[in-house]
Amino acid sequence: MPSTITPPEIDRHRISDGNNGHRPPTDKRTGGNGEGDGDNWNNRPRGHRGPHERISQARIGLFFALGGDLMFFVALISVFFVTKASGHFDAYDHFINSWLPTAIPSILWLNTIALLLSSVTAEIARRAMFREVDAMDEWFGLGRPVSYRAAIWLSATLALGLLFLAGQWVAWDQLAAQHVFFRSNPSSHFFYLITITHAVHLFLGIVGLIVALAALKFSRSLATRQVWVDTTVWYWHVMGALWIFLFLLLEFGQ
Amino acid sequence: MSIPTTPGTPPNQGAPSSRGFIALRWARRAPRAIFSTDHRIIGFGYLVISLIAVILGSLLSLVMRMHLAWPSWQLPLHGPILPEEYLALVTMHGTLMLFFVLTVAPQSGFGNLILPAQLGTRHMAFPRLNALGLYLTALALIILVAAFFVPGGAPIGGWTAYPPLSSTPLAGPGEGLGMDLWLASIALFAVATTLSSINMLTTITKLRCEGLTWERLPLTVWGWFTAAILSIIAFSVLLAAILLLFCDRHLHSGFFLPAQDLISGVLLQHRGDGSPLLWLHLFWFFGHPEVYIAILPGMGLTSMVIANFSRRRVFAYRLMIATTLLIGFLGIIVWGHHMFVAGLNPFAGTAFSISTIAIAIPAAAKVFSWLATTWGSRPRLTTPMLFALGFVSLFITGGLTGPILAQPILDEYLHNTFFVVAHFHLIMAMAGVFGLFCATYYWAPLLFHRTLSEPLGKLHFWTTLLGAYSTFLPMHFTGLAAEPRHYSQLTGIAGPSATLLQSTLPLQRHITASAIFLLCAQLPFFLNLLLAWRRPANDPADANPWHATTMEWAPNALNPHPNDEPSIVYRGPSHYTDSGKEFSPQWSPVNTFNTEAE
Numbered sequence: 001m002p003s004t005i006t007p008p009e010i011d012r013h014r015i016s017d018g019n020n021g022h023r024p025p026t027d028k029r030t031g032g033n034g035e036g037d038g039d040n041w042n043n044r045p046r047g048h049r050g051p052h053e054r055i056s057q058a059r060i061g062l063f064f065a066l067g068g069d070l071m072f073f074v075a076l077i078s079v080f081f082v083t084k085a086s087g088h089f090d091a092y093d094h095f096i097n098s099w100l101p102t103a104i105p106s107i108l109w110l111n112t113i114a115l116l117l118s119s120v121t122a123e124i125a126r127r128a129m130f131r132e133v134d135a136m137d138e139w140f141g142l143g144r145p146v147s148y149r150a151a152i153w154l155s156a157t158l159a160l161g162l163l164f165l166a167g168q169w170v171a172w173d174q175l176a177a178q179h180v181f182f183r184s185n186p187s188s189h190f191f192y193l194i195t196i197t198h199a200v201h202l203f204l205g206i207v208g209l210i211v212a213l214a215a216l217k218f219s220r221s222l223a224t225r226q227v228w229v230d231t232t233v234w235y236w237h238v239m240g241a242l243w244i245f246l247f248l249l250l251e252f253g254q
Numbered sequence: 255m256s257i258p259t260t261p262g263t264p265p266n267q268g269a270p271s272s273r274g275f276i277a278l279r280w281a282r283r284a285p286r287a288i289f290s291t292d293h294r295i296i297g298f299g300y301l302v303i304s305l306i307a308v309i310l311g312s313l314l315s316l317v318m319r320m321h322l323a324w325p326s327w328q329l330p331l332h333g334p335i336l337p338e339e340y341l342a343l344v345t346m347h348g349t350l351m352l353f354f355v356l357t358v359a360p361q362s363g364f365g366n367l368i369l370p371a372q373l374g375t376r377h378m379a380f381p382r383l384n385a386l387g388l389y390l391t392a393l394a395l396i397i398l399v400a401a402f403f404v405p406g407g408a409p410i411g412g413w414t415a416y417p418p419l420s421s422t423p424l425a426g427p428g429e430g431l432g433m434d435l436w437l438a439s440i441a442l443f444a445v446a447t448t449l450s451s452i453n454m455l456t457t458i459t460k461l462r463c464e465g466l467t468w469e470r471l472p473l474t475v476w477g478w479f480t481a482a483i484l485s486i487i488a489f490s491v492l493l494a495a496i497l498l499l500f501c502d503r504h505l506h507s508g509f510f511l512p513a514q515d516l517i518s519g520v521l522l523q524h525r526g527d528g529s530p531l532l533w534l535h536l537f538w539f540f541g542h543p544e545v546y547i548a549i550l551p552g553m554g555l556t557s558m559v560i561a562n563f564s565r566r567r568v569f570a571y572r573l574m575i576a577t578t579l580l581i582g583f584l585g586i587i588v589w590g591h592h593m594f595v596a597g598l599n600p601f602a603g604t605a606f607s608i609s610t611i612a613i614a615i616p617a618a619a620k621v622f623s624w625l626a627t628t629w630g631s632r633p634r635l636t637t638p639m640l641f642a643l644g645f646v647s648l649f650i651t652g653g654l655t656g657p658i659l660a661q662p663i664l665d666e667y668l669h670n671t672f673f674v675v676a677h678f679h680l681i682m683a684m685a686g687v688f689g690l691f692c693a694t695y696y697w698a699p700l701l702f703h704r705t706l707s708e709p710l711g712k713l714h715f716w717t718t719l720l721g722a723y724s725t726f727l728p729m730h731f732t733g734l735a736a737e738p739r740h741y742s743q744l745t746g747i748a749g750p751s752a753t754l755l756q757s758t759l760p761l762q763r764h765i766t767a768s769a770i771f772l773l774c775a776q777l778p779f780f781l782n783l784l785l786a787w788r789r790p791a792n793d794p795a796d797a798n799p800w801h802a803t804t805m806e807w808a809p810n811a812l813n814p815h816p817n818d819e820p821s822i823v824y825r826g827p828s829h830y831t832d833s834g835k836e837f838s839p840q841w842s843p844v845n846t847f848n849t850e851a852e
Contacts, residue, residue, distance in 0.1 A: 005768060044758075053460075056460065057456060057461075059377075059462055060378060060455075060459050061380055061453070064451070064452045064456060065448075067487070067488040068448050068487070068489070068490040070490075071486070071487050072490040072492075072493060073494075075539075078507055079498060079532060079536070082529075082532055083527075083532075086415075086526075086527045088513055088527045093452075093762035097515075097527070098525065099725075142353060177349055182501075182505055182506075182507070183505060183506040183525065184524065185526075186507075186508070186525060186526035188527075189501065189507045189525075193497075193498075193501070208679050227309075
């Protein structure tokens with residue numbers, strides 16, 4: 001949960017607010033602006049009315065994006081099943097199905113474990129963003145414990161993610177050594193198609209992690225850091241869950 | 255029409271004497287405008303893209319019509335139209351119009367310009383994502399048009415790009431590099447539309463102003479909302495299909511290809527037992543929702559405009575919300591009706607036939623609501639109102655042939671004839687374009703700070719309506735007389751079919767003449783825009799000339815000042831007195847007459 005004492009950002013340098021210009025330098029820190037002890041949420045520009053507003057907006061956006069992504073993989077997987085079942089009749093009226101299951105390199109099990117672990121570290125980093133004690137410390141000016149704690153776990157996630165991608169590379173390499181290429185068989189088409197499209201998605205997740213780490217280092221606003229870490233981690237979780245499904249499909253569904 | 259780059263300042267800031275330097279001013283402003291994340295500038299950008307596409311697409315259709323009526327006609331500077339060139343024209347006309355006009359203009363163009371104001375918000379949820387969508391769309395258009403200029407020319411596979419002909423350069427000129435460019439362009443377009451839809455859905459979900467509950471949303475917003483959901487679902491599947499087709503073309507897979515194929519005398523071997531039918535499933539899973547993406551915003555606008563000029567509430571408002579969503583939902587599960595003659599399992603055909611005919615229920619409910627809203631009122635027949643009524647008319651005319659084509663047994667005869675061309679041009683192309691004209695005339699006072707001329711607008715409406723019906727109604731008859739579509743030439747065919755087709759030739763010439771008339775009928779529209787640009791801007795006091803009730807007409811709703819109070823909505827749209835003279839807009843805290851608060 002986002003902490004209720006999140007120090008809100010100072011809007012001084014916000015440019016892309018749809019007003020095409022700079023906002024007047026108003027300080028909207030908690031308790032200021034003659035609003036007594038109130039959080040002054042009512043006078044905030046739209047879209048910034050509450051501590052939850054930005055993060056829930058980012059989450060909703062991610063939700064819709066992942067909905068589209070899900071449909072992309074649904075299309076691929078339906079083609080997988082159609083292709084697996086299709087065949088033709090030869091001159092002797094035999095049903096010929098040219099699908100030869102691709103033997104999945106066992107390193108994929110290790111990769112899967114790495115990806116599962118990376119989701120655990122990512123979740124720890126995400127929860128660290130919302131620790132009220134740390135937010136309070138930062139608000140008092142006692143360093144940046146929120147960023148510090150999250151950055152460690154997020155770096156671990158990044159390392160595990162890169163490990164997963166490297167492991168996938170090894171798997172492709174092993175298959176190539178056995179002369180199993182994309183073009184070899186309908187089932188190998190799908191092995192490469194599914195692992196590569198997933199790897200591309202995971203690579204986007206890696207980019208997201210790097211941006212989130214940069215935000216942890218450079219952004220003054222806790223809200224901004226929370227948005228980046230939170231959405232990246234949710235994306236990472238969904239890609240992990242998707243991988244579990246794709247891996248089971250490749251391992252047992254051929 | 256100057257684009258208000260600085261909100262809050264009058265658009266016609268420059269003195270008249272500086273008009274000569276307008277090019278210079280534009281050159282100075284252009285980079286800032288092009289790389290802006292302001293949703294109004296992005297909206298205008300989308301409109302510019304679709305204006306280019308619509309002009310190009312119309313010219314292509316004109317060449318097609320000339321060739322059909324007079325096969326020996328020579329295009330100046332080019333010569334005779336060859337059959338493959340005709341097919342390239344068909345492909346590019348369809349692609350430009352479907353993607354870059356009917357998807358871009360109503361959804362991304364007017365959606366960006368009007369939606370935030372109707373929600374009472376100052377910005378979109380993800381401005382940078384929104385801008386990225388615009389750049390990708392522009393890039394997609396450039397890549398698509400580039401296909402004309404590469405060796406082999408533009409692709410000839412139709413906008414549906416059916417394999418196996420779209421999978422190999424052997425199938426004809428344009429199926430090599432031209433087809434690759436087509437695939438790249440549409441893939442980019444799919445990504446762009448998905449990004450723009452994510453932005454739009456998040457904006458509608460999260461940034462509605464205080465008091466704007468879901469039930470108080472104008473039906474235009476419901477149209478955009480449903481179309482955006484459809485876009486995300488449909489374009490993702492299209493992207494996957496394009497990826498697979500790309501693999502078939504270049505990576506020796508055979509997702510959509512049978513084990514052996516004889517194309518242009520060459521025997522092609524593929525791995526596996528793919529099926530072109532699989533592409534049809536994936537493509538039409540995108541293609542049918544695409545039709546509703548094009549038409550749903552127009553439906554919403556028609557409801558609001560008809561209510562406003564009839565000074566009535568929208569008849570059965572909640573039902574209209576429900577039918578919008580229901581049309582969207584049914585639109586996803588009817589794709590098989592495009593495949594009745596493609597070797598679809600007849601049982602599947604029956605299921606798709608039933609779901610297709612079921613769309614007639616929410617569609618008819620919409621038509622009844624439009625009629626009931628105007629019934630017995632004394633509508634002000636302004637130009638936007640006329641275009642909204644024209645939309646209703648075309649929707650009925652085009653829609654009535656829908657249940658006919660939804661029956662596999664009838665479709666078997668009609669599918670490859672001009673009957674289908676008539677059907678989808680009336681209901682999708684013409685109704686969609688009437689929705690766009692309605693939007694332009696209706697929102698011109700907001701977008702250009704000028705009202706468009708009524709006499710010119712009415713001239714534009716009546717001639718366009720006449721031209722639309724005169725062009726597309728006779729296609730039903732030539733289709734019933736078995737005129738096939740996708741044929742570049744109807745003369746010179748041997749056998750009894752020659753006599754059959756000969757009888758359609760006079761109608762062919764009539765259709766071509768009508769198409770030319772329809773294009774010329776657009777001149778008053780452009781003249782109207784030009785004249786409006788020369789006129790001084792409207793008095794800001796006259797900011798709501800149609801006495802409309804929705805939020806975009808609130809003072810400064812489109813150009814809010816940073817220090818403005820946040821908007822608050824007090825009621826649903828379309829609250830008028832019985833006489834229609836007084837009305838309570840959504841933003842007014844005062845109820846001008848007695849009505850139960852919602």
